[in-house]
Amino acid sequence: MQCGSPDCPSREQGWLAISNFGSVRSLQRGLAILQAVNRHNGMKAADIAKLAGVPRPTAYRLLETLEGLGFVIRSQSGDMWRPTLQTKSLSSGFRDKDWVAQIAVPQMMKLGRKLLWPLDLVTFRNFRMEIRESTHNISPFSVDHGMVGRGLPVLDTAGGRAYLAYLPDAEREQVLEALRAELGEEKVGFHEDGPLEFILDRTRQIGLGYRMRGFNERTMSISAPVMAEHRPVACLTMIWIGSALRFEDAVRTHGDALKATARSIADELARLTLENNDL
Incomplete structure (x- = not known):
């Protein structure tokens, strides 16, 4: 299914799918993956899995989920993952107070x-x-x-x-x-x-x-x-x-x-x- 088609889920729906499918542990692992990618801005999935402390197959699954939600992107030339500008939305609600x-x-x-x-x-x-x-x-x-x-x-x-x-x-x-x-x-x-x-x-x-x-x-x-x-x-x-x-x-x-x-x-x-x- 191509994104942009009538049946393609929105990002909000994507979050709901994760919530319905996974558990709190899945959320913890997903955030650990996102933090690892964000800190290093260009890592292989195997290194991300090691840094986040999750099994490599789980890391791949979560990276693909985050890619679908627009938070990370995989380079065309290899297995390198980087954060996107969408990650800034996670801090947009943070106020000095x-x-x-x-x-x-x-x-x-x-x-x-x-x-x-x-x-x-x-x-x-x-x-x-x-x-x-x-x-x-x-x-x-x-x-x-x-x-x-x-x-x-x-x-x-x-x-x-x-x-x-x-x-x-x-x-x-x-x-x-x-x-x-x-x-x-x-x-x-x-x-x-x-x-x-x-x-x-x-x-x-x-x-x-x-x-x-x-x-x-x-x-x-x-x-x-x-x-x-x-x-x-x-x-x-x-x-x-x-x-x-x-x-x-x-x-x-x-x-x-x-x-x-x-x-x-x-x-x-x-x-x-x-x-x-x-x-």
């Missing part, structure tokens, strides 16, 4: 269960620090709930200060100019924790944004930047009750773990971004 759920949340939950104090992941939006995810719901020490989606002031929070400290100079000045226009010079330059320049310098020295006073008198916080291409894309903040833990002790006992998790999120985000750009 999806990395939060895919990468950040699992690592936040893991760290949150270890530290017990609640964690927030914040990003810069409309000159506020927006809480994207939180572990307040699993923390036995949380004093705040329903935090996701809440906007926090940039200048008065550990996450906002970490964000500003690690922004490229030109971007930081643009943000500060906008905040001066909104708040006035005095509210931008001076805070209960000291002058802004002093706070940002200390943030870079210890590798953590911090808040000891102001904004919420019951709590303190430290925040590690999640870096991507030499700029922060988010900040991971730990919040604790000030009367229960001294600031210096919090930095000493939890600071390294917070920074390590922020780096791990950044590394995983870089890997995922590279894979999606390669599609």
